[in-house]
Amino acid sequence: MAVVSTTELRKNYGQIAALKGVSIQVEPGQIYGLLGQNGAGKSTLVKILLGIVRKTGGDAYLLGYPAGTTDVRRRVGYLPEDHQFPGYHTARSLLDFYGRLYGLSRDDRQKRIAECLEIVGLQKRMDYKIRTYSKGMKQRLGIAQAFFHDPEVIFLDEPTDGVDPVGRKEIRDLLQQLKAEGRTIFFNSHLLSEVEMISDQVAILQKGEIVRQGTVADLTRQEGRFVIGLAPGQAFPTEAVGKIGYAATRSGDHWEVVTGVGDRGIDAVLGLLHEQGLSLRHLVEKKQTLEDVFVSMVESAEPGTDRRPARVARPVAARRADR
Numbered sequence: 001m002a003v004v005s006t007t008e009l010r011k012n013y014g015q016i017a018a019l020k021g022v023s024i025q026v027e028p029g030q031i032y033g034l035l036g037q038n039g040a041g042k043s044t045l046v047k048i049l050l051g052i053v054r055k056t057g058g059d060a061y062l063l064g065y066p067a068g069t070t071d072v073r074r075r076v077g078y079l080p081e082d083h084q085f086p087g088y089h090t091a092r093s094l095l096d097f098y099g100r101l102y103g104l105s106r107d108d109r110q111k112r113i114a115e116c117l118e119i120v121g122l123q124k125r126m127d128y129k130i131r132t133y134s135k136g137m138k139q140r141l142g143i144a145q146a147f148f149h150d151p152e153v154i155f156l157d158e159p160t161d162g163v164d165p166v167g168r169k170e171i172r173d174l175l176q177q178l179k180a181e182g183r184t185i186f187f188n189s190h191l192l193s194e195v196e197m198i199s200d201q202v203a204i205l206q207k208g209e210i211v212r213q214g215t216v217a218d219l220t221r222q223e224g225r226f227v228i229g230l231a232p233g234q235a236f237p238t239e240a241v242g243k244i245g246y247a248a249t250r251s252g253d254h255w256e257v258v259t260g261v262g263d264r265g266i267d268a269v270l271g272l273l274h275e276q277g278l279s280l281r282h283l284v285e286k287k288q289t290l291e292d293v294f295v296s297m298v299e300s301a302e303p304g305t306d307r308r309p310a311r312v313a314r315p316v317a318a319r320r321a322d323r
């Protein structure tokens, strides 16, 4: 059973169509990365799944139940974007507070606090006030809060936002650890290299629509392009390769050979190199980065149109109706 399943999910905020028929599936034990520009609808999708915002149409299921089902929330952890834990709390007192909300006994809370803070590497600072924590420490504490009650699925909104490269690596390792424990991780991020490094599945959301989804390998593959390197001093037989119907261009110390999409493959070129007594030192199918894929997806959008419009204060009744 899919952990998250949406079909033709739609959400309108008044005139604004935030989601225009989104269909996604997240399988158990995956790290699922949701990408999109500001205002693409990422938070809206997560908020519908968590029952914070009501859908306008379509279907949304979380752990097999309609999104928003109260009992399912116990099985879910959530780290919101820009969380602001009160600075007067310590890591220990904050998790104790959440433990009481979850209805854990005093003994269970003490045990779980020690375990969780050890996992996120905050045990030595657990009695310091949160206001003395760095951004990376606050994010790690936020993640500890999200998995404190041992949830099956964890939603993380920009978990590495504002964190330095070392802190980001620590958070990536932490997410891998949570995945190794069998949890499903659903996260939003603007940091495409992060998403590329840890996600099993990725979806790109643009103006309320999923424009690409698949594994990182699927999304970044450039079918029909190979990069070849020969032993030092050997010249690539561009002309001979051209005669058998392949275009080759030099790129630094390597040559890029276009085979085109289909069954043709690169074998004929390799055979020719062999016949000519050349020695192959490097051969890979060319890949693009997730950033290349993402930029090519969104560059067709008119500049600025995907930006979140300035919020205008609206009557309370209208805002309630949007929920």
Ligand SMILES: Nc1ncnc2c1ncn2[C@@H]1O[C@H](COP(=O)(O)OP(=O)(O)OP(=O)(O)O)[C@@H](O)[C@H]1O
Residues within 6 Å of the ligand: 013, 016, 017, 018, 036, 037, 038, 039, 040, 041, 042, 043, 044, 045, 308, 309, 322
């Ligand atoms: N409560 C609301 N009332 C009216 N419009 C809203 C509301 N919340 C979001 N929107 C609009 O819905 C669209 C999607 O917003 P959403 O916050 O889901 O995008 P996002 O991808 O999470 O953006 P960001 O990366 O900036 O957090 C935007 O056009 C936004 O202005």
